[in-house]
Amino acid sequence: MTDEIAKPGLEGVIAGDTAVCCVDQGELLYRGYSISDLAGNVCFEEVAHLLLYGELPAKARLDSFRREVESYHGLPAAVVETIRAMPEAVPMMDVLRTAVSMAGHFDPVKGNTLDDLRRRSVWLMALTADVVAARYRLKNGKEPVAARPGMGHAERLLHMCHGRPADATSARLLDLTLVLYAEHEFNASTFTDRVIASTESDMVSAVVGAIGALKGPLHGGANEKAMELLSRFRDAAEASAWIADTLARKQKVVGFGHRVYKHGDHRAHILETQMRQLAAEKGRQDLVAIYDAIKNPMVTKEKPIYPNVDYPCGLTYYLLGLPLDLYTPLFVCSRITGWCAHYIEQSQNNRIYRPLSRYTGPARRPVPPITARA
């Protein structure tokens, strides 16, 4: 027993070192590159390569990396059958948890050298996209379609879901969200991934745990919840009334606030700009009006709370015509790269995570015989 003070949620506690990512002066950097510089200038595969190998690829390397991703597409039949056997109501995040775990039994990469771990990461990147697309189609009564070569990852993901070529705007915006979601140092799912890695367990186990963590509405589930919120209101006036009431009750609003960003999340700003253009193209300014009706009082109140990336992401995915059930799974298809980079980093310089706890239970007591118990 100890009486030192516990820190709820380890807030403010440095739980380890990382060279993958940091937040520098309020801005997210992936291996030294700011998210503002990356977004719009590089595609998701370049970010995946950066996270896994430490550097942005040159053209020839990007081409070979893309071919490697492509080579891993295609689910083992047993995984498809497992997905098929799941009841229709099973949430897509639960499907991913089970299907990735099942696919782990058919891991095409053997060994655990640094090179093997990077190859396994690329396989997992292809796998998560395959699972999301296969389930999406099976749920809609259609068979999974094979990935076609020569496409970008976002474009291919949309193609595998819908069974037809994606329009350029949809592919570009999905790619942007994958870039923005790829990595964010010691968030709860990545921390889960590193704790599992620290026992010297395998990469699939770590990623399956991370999927379970990302599912939580306080974490990745927030992009779905943000869109659910916007869907509740018929117009901006209704949204304004709701937010006034919510602020008066001092209640939290999903999609706003971030433990690391106290003065706003650059990713939200980048995505919001694109989302506004998209809404204009689609003629859905009515939704943007609801979006702003909630946002404006949040950012102008005495103690402003800024939107995080999940707030504009929910509406972006909605405008792209993606079903709500896919929002957090698409986050997985991106963050899988950050999780794998952290798994690799943890495994190369490991110390098992084994913190202490502060005891708050009953004092030591003798075991009563069963006849003397209440």
Add this chain to the structure above:
Amino acid sequence: MTDEIAKPGLEGVIAGDTAVCCVDQGELLYRGYSISDLAGNVCFEEVAHLLLYGELPAKARLDSFRREVESYHGLPAAVVETIRAMPEAVPMMDVLRTAVSMAGHFDPVKGNTLDDLRRRSVWLMALTADVVAARYRLKNGKEPVAARPGMGHAERLLHMCHGRPADATSARLLDLTLVLYAEHEFNASTFTDRVIASTESDMVSAVVGAIGALKGPLHGGANEKAMELLSRFRDAAEASAWIADTLARKQKVVGFGHRVYKHGDHRAHILETQMRQLAAEKGRQDLVAIYDAIKNPMVTKEKPIYPNVDYPCGLTYYLLGLPLDLYTPLFVCSRITGWCAHYIEQSQNNRIYRPLSRYTGPARRPVPPITARA
């Protein structure tokens, strides 16, 4: 970026409060009861009730609790088929990870009240035993057998594995290991479970993550590794030569040392006493001689390192005729109760786990155009 000092593996850091368990003066207490008082005096179901409900059950309550466990036995057909579809070489811990995740889609308990969470915990206790037994039989070309009512949990687990009544010694000793393994505050798998719970994700997701963490050889995998070590030697002389060499090289020995117990693990002592009796009954003092040949130099050297519970557990399970592949999964069948108690505790007073990291990567740098990359 921050330059405060990180603590590798959060050693010595208090990561939260718990009323489930503590280590008091070097001894493990479950909700105030010392493990020395519990072991041999209560059965695993009493411990499970204690961990989940906070108190040891009176006789009538124990009976109803046992009936509740029994009522949850029996795997959904889809889970059996999923297990059947796994390649034979898949390790049992990976089978558990996938099968528990799959069974989650058929969770018989609805809702998330405190009562629902306790019922889901009891279901998971039955489920993990069912999965282990079903896979054990399927791998040996036999169909799973149903659980029979009126047995203790350990006895039933053996019965479901072997398809015939267990002998009293085996049931008693397996029960003892389940009691000893049930709970140990913020170990790596329980910490994983709490981090996942802290995102407000579901109990199955948390437990699946914990299984992945327990699999690691630095954690639950140690009982298997300890027995693998003992199996390497033909006699005590070979073991003595090996340990002398290992100590001279200052290498670690699996099954020895524990971050929390610096002066020995009571659980190891309790189990070792029983293991010695069992070995005498079975006429396997040769194995005990190898066991002691490694242990004695470890505990008598200048800086002694004591065995943890995994060291005698490996040999105990071996003497009970259990296959190596079951050792860590049996740990799951026990620790599932601790994980669930911690999930419930975390969910009743939650703060998301979101620590910080110390950045060690490249300084901020501009994004080079793809044509300018090396």
